[in-house]
Amino acid sequence: MNGPLVVLGAALLTVPIGAPPRSGSDAPPVAVTEATWGRRCGAPAGNATAYVRERCADTAVCLLDVDPERLGDPAPGCEKRLEVTLACPVGAKTSARRATGASGDRLVLACADVIDVREATYGGNCGAPDGNATSHLADTCEGQPSCRYVIDFEALGDPAPGCSKSYRARWSCTGGGPAQRIEVPAEAGAKHEIALRCPVAAKQSRGAGR
Structure with a gap:
């Protein structure tokens, strides 16, 4: 399986990192x-x-x-x-x-369908507190229709020294739909790249139940 694991509802799918971002330039202004x-x-x-x-x-x-x-x-x-x-x-x-x-x-x-970051945790498998990486992910990705994010231990710090840390993120889309989650296993901080986008592509959703 290529790419990190994404959970949409109860279904599992992979997000292709190389997919082009969607532009929100045609979105109407906030009223x-x-x-x-x-x-x-x-x-x-x-x-x-x-x-x-x-x-x-x-x-x-x-x-x-x-x-x-x-x-x-x-x-x-x-x-x-x-x-x-x-x-x-x-x-x-x-x-x-x-x-x-x-x-x-x-x-x-x-009014556009953009990312609303709900939570991000670095090192949860090592006992690090939930949400310890939320603000860093939000500063990078929140309000965008798609976002490529590099998990970098130098930027996130070390919440659990001596333990190989995982990373998870949860976000929703302002257009509605179920919350989405992406998970990267231990050694996630070695500059693994993840992709968040809204909405999840229809072909990914159709393939999720296979």
């Missing part, structure tokens, strides 16, 4: 219809709309950090979430697309 910070805490609907529109103006993909210091505190003592609704064109009509996140999360807002 925020409403953003609410702390709806479940009684905050008024739309209280963050102006802020999110300003942060995401004139861009097809907006990476928005949920920052309480910028959003303010409409409901002290209550754990709040930011809920954002976009209007995305579908033919001659529009369709609502929603994203939500808690304090410290990063929302990927786009």
Whole structure:
């Protein structure tokens, strides 16, 4: 089997590293219809709309950090979430697309189908903590329709000295569908290259159940 192992739902498939990336240049700009910070805490609907529109103006993909210091505190003592609704064109009509996140999360807002990194772990087989490589992968790949990423121990550090470490990553696509996962066995940090893309090619999905 060539290439790393990818898990889509319960199916297994390989992703060809050399596949050309898909361009998102034709994607429509982000159109925020409403953003609410702390709806479940009684905050008024739309209280963050102006802020999110300003942060995401004139861009097809907006990476928005949920920052309480910028959003303010409409409901002290209550754990709040930011809920954002976009209007995305579908033919001659529009369709609502929603994203939500808690304090410290990063929302990927786009009408295009792009990568939203959920978790990445380097050395999980050696007892390293889950998610210890998430931010590094997100900084490289988040918000792109496809991404080639090199697992480099010099960049990731050594969370478990003396142990041959594996690598796993989990991401979703803003267009929906099941979460995807890719795994590389021990010695993953020796500059193995993986490919993330949205969506998984139809021919890969069809072959997954064989």
